[in-house]
Amino acid sequence: MNRVVAGLSALAALAAAGCMTTAPTAPAVKLYALDCGSFDMQNTQMFSPNGEFNGKPGKLSDPCFLIRHPKGDLVWDAGIPFAMATPAGRTSPIMMYRSKTIAEQLEQLGLAPADIEYFSVSHSHYDHIGAANVFAGSTWIVDAAERDLMFRESTRKTTNFGYYAQLETAKTQLIEGGADYDVFGDGSVTLIAAHGHTQGHRVLLVKLPDAGAVVIAGDMWHLADSQRLRTVPANNFSKEETLASMDKVEALVRDNKARLVRQHVPEDIAALPAFPAGLE
Numbered sequence: 001m002n003r004v005v006a007g008l009s010a011l012a013a014l015a016a017a018g019c020m021t022t023a024p025t026a027p028a029v030k031l032y033a034l035d036c037g038s039f040d041m042q043n044t045q046m047f048s049p050n051g052e053f054n055g056k057p058g059k060l061s062d063p064c065f066l067i068r069h070p071k072g073d074l075v076w077d078a079g080i081p082f083a084m085a086t087p088a089g090r091t092s093p094i095m096m097y098r099s100k101t102i103a104e105q106l107e108q109l110g111l112a113p114a115d116i117e118y119f120s121v122s123h124s125h126y127d128h129i130g131a132a133n134v135f136a137g138s139t140w141i142v143d144a145a146e147r148d149l150m151f152r153e154s155t156r157k158t159t160n161f162g163y164y165a166q167l168e169t170a171k172t173q174l175i176e177g178g179a180d181y182d183v184f185g186d187g188s189v190t191l192i193a194a195h196g197h198t199q200g201h202r203v204l205l206v207k208l209p210d211a212g213a214v215v216i217a218g219d220m221w222h223l224a225d226s227q228r229l230r231t232v233p234a235n236n237f238s239k240e241e242t243l244a245s246m247d248k249v250e251a252l253v254r255d256n257k258a259r260l261v262r263q264h265v266p267e268d269i270a271a272l273p274a275f276p277a278g279l280e
């Protein structure tokens with residue numbers, strides 16, 4: 001045995017005995033839930049055409065998410081537009097709250113919107129695209145069917161359009177044909193088609209080193225009971241596609257032994273580490 005090999009075996013013995021710390025590894029994938037607003041509804045009947053929720057009040061969360069990966073940062077969803085938040089002192093059957101910007105929350109981690117390499121939304125309804133223009137400098141990853149919906153002539157005439165109009169000229173990664181999209185090429189962060197709520201609605205599968213798999217489910221289910229009852233809101237784009245996507249997302253959760261995060265269900269969000277802590 002030469003001296004180098006002897007030295008290496010001595011090091012190995014030390015390491016095995018727990019006398020050495022291992023070399024620093026690349027920063028791991030980490031998931032953060034950001035406060036991007038909330039709802040307080042007098043009546044949640046809009047979430048089922050069958051009457052199960054008639055007259056039942058409900059609170060809905062409206063988070064955004066940051067996924068940090070050694071190869072870049074992804075922001076998923078952009079919350080309620082500040083312009084749509086219910087003014088202080090006013091009451092409304094649907095109270096909408098939005099108090100913190102994404103930028104000020106990112107700042108707590110030493111980040112700015114300009115540092116975010118990738119931006120994507122579950123879908124383009126107003127409560128998911130409020131601050132989308134802030135990320136027009138990121139690479140926008142989008143389902144082709146959703147982008148088509150967002151920039152068609154009839155949609156351009158809506159107030160909503162203004163909240164994300166700047167994405168039109170963003171560097172864009174289009175996902176065609178309902179394919180899965182592996183953001184970093186290693187299977188850790190995947191955008192998965194779950195069409196039906198809108199034309200190009202998607203959910204996010206994140207595989208974390210310690211916490212395991214997490215499925216962030218967009219508006220697949222608005223209320224906890226929506227899942228049990230398989231209710232499809234009347235204003236969904238397609239009931240058939242929504243029901244098929246419910247099956248698909250539930251299978252995704254099962255197959256990956258994943259934690260399911262229904263974005264509008266406050267208990268699901270409260271169960272995550274409170275920002276600026278994240279899930280590793």
Ligand SMILES: [Zn+2]
Pocket residue numbers: 125127128219264
């Ligand atoms: Zn929503």
